[in-house]
């Protein structure tokens with residue numbers, strides 16, 4: 299049986315959902331084990347077990363929270379030398395990418411990024427050309443690393459799972475790995491539902507013309523209720539909305555019941571982040587815009603006219 | 618300060634991508650450009666040099682045509698370039714790329730190494746972290762602004778919900794986001810000057826590596842078209858577009 303590790307990122311006692319998604323998949327391929335590092339690690343062993351981790355390795359050392367990548371890469375590499383997992387999986391987050399990258403040099407192990415599906419530790423699927431083609435990639439070497447995109451699998455608890463074995467990691471974090479230090483944290487508390495979890499996502503692009511017009515999308519989200527607002531990289535780079543709004547290759551992956559694309563052309567790098575949506579609605583004034591090729595409903599017209607009307611229509615239907 | 622900027626030559630992203638016989642992205646015989654993401658790295662390097670003095674060296678790995686990307690960076694104002702090119706590097710994965718670039722970069726003894734967050738064609742987003750490990754340097758990825766870089770480095774690092782301020786001793790490696798600056802255009806004078814700037818081409822043996830050291834552990838076995846979504850109804854707005862969307866939302870049971 300293959301031994302497959304899943305690195306479980308977590309914050310304030312909550313596991314990054316991608317870790318649970320990956321566990322759900324890999325528990326069908328071999329013995330799944332999870333690694334949780336940093337303060338609060340012991341709080342998440344239960345949920346990792348429920349999703350298929352037979353063993354959870356934990357260390358509560360605060361160095362993992364305070365210092366970027368190096369402490370985690372060191373401890374993972376040492377632990378992997380003792381335990382010889384066939385594959386080490388990560389979710390595609392900022393910190394995980396950094397850790398996985400360093401681990402690749404340390405083990406050494408080949409690293410497959412942007413993984414979408416897995417058949418075995420030796421065969422992983424990814425997309426190229428911004429999602430137009432799917433390729434199977436074979437991986438060589440005793441140990442391998444894969445970074446999976448969010449929402450590649452649907453997380454499901456394993457009803458037959460027993461309590462996981464919790465194993466304290468006794469590898470010390472060396473001082474020389476404590477270099478890049480987080481000295482201040484500025485996180486913007488987003489109001490309303492999270493982009494990744496909302497049943498309706500309304501995203502705006504450059505077609506909204508001006509940053510102030512983004513307010514229209516907030517109003518529409520409020521009228522619908524339980525909707526979240528997203529954006530393209532073009533408007534994030536232009537500073538209209540914070541980066542946390544970005545949907546796409548370098549932003550978030552969303553799979554809502556309905557995705558409404560407003561003034562968005564439909565570039566492949568945007569589309570990879572939203573094409574898993576159940577239904578897609580597009581509003582664009584250019585009938586040739588690529589977004590219409592994947593929309594279930596496309597309206598060719600001026601977003602600045604249509605969105606205010608839509609807000610009224612939604613309100614009247616909700617009564 | 619001695620700055621190395623990683624620059625990648627990529628097939629023009631505005632043209633449809635092609636695969637070679639090994640199902641890898643075709644890099645030779647296609648129109649190429651300097652990765653637009655790396656222009657931010659070059660600009661960041663030039664701004665630091667202008668503020669603190671020093672030298673900006675561009676380092677790239679790719680086919681001989683990748684010279685064009687390095688020249689482009691030189692015409693923006695970088696001082697010199699190094700291109701690692703070797704037949705056995707075809708199809709190199711991120712691990713191999715990092716191993717090779719590390720050997721080329723070590724020779725420059727940089728105080729700071731700058732790369733992009735992810736390349737436009739490969740977008741693994743991991744090459745730079747692997748490179749940092751090979752170089753033995755600390756790393757800060759997703760840098761959206763540099764507060765200071767004298768003695769120690771202080772930067773703002775983008776996170777999913779905001780940013781962190783990170784401090785780190787130099788030498789170090791950073792990756793920069795697209796929001797960090799406005800890359801300058803190469804002026805005519807810059808383009809002319811770039812023709813005379815040193816651009817060294819090195820092969821693997823000059824870096825003390827052999828073909829065995831750079832064997833890629835990844836192979837593409839099959840390629841298939843992704844499941845395409847089908848286009849639905851597309852209608853010209855005649856004043857009833859909003860009502861149609863509202864009906865659709867009602868049918869989808871989200872209102």
Ligand SMILES: Cc1cc2nc3c(=O)[nH]c(=O)nc-3n(C[C@H](O)[C@H](O)[C@H](O)COP(=O)(O)OP(=O)(O)OC[C@H]3O[C@@H](n4cnc5c(N)ncnc54)[C@H](O)[C@@H]3O)c2cc1C
Nearest residue numbers: 503504505530531532546547548549561563568583584601
């Ligand atoms: C490495 C890399 C990573 C990237 N990652 C991402 C990513 O994560 N997410 C992302 O979104 N992009 C990403 N991009 C950028 C992507 O390629 C596109 O540039 C971007 O998505 C375009 O944004 P847009 O649709 O808002 O703008 P545009 O492409 O400029 O489209 C604007 C659209 O608005 C329409 N329009 C104009 N006026 C109106 C009006 N009044 N009413 C209705 N419609 C109107 C136009 O017809 C046009 O179709 C990435 C690019 C690279 C190279």
Ligand SMILES: Nc1ncnc2c1ncn2[C@@H]1O[C@H](COP(=O)(O)O)[C@@H](O)[C@H]1O
Nearest residue numbers: 623624678732733735736741742743744
């Ligand atoms: N062949 C290369 N030559 C020079 N720099 C590279 C090369 N490949 C990747 N890079 C750098 O590493 C960054 C991340 O690349 P990637 O891991 O492919 O997403 C890029 O933005 C470049 O700055």
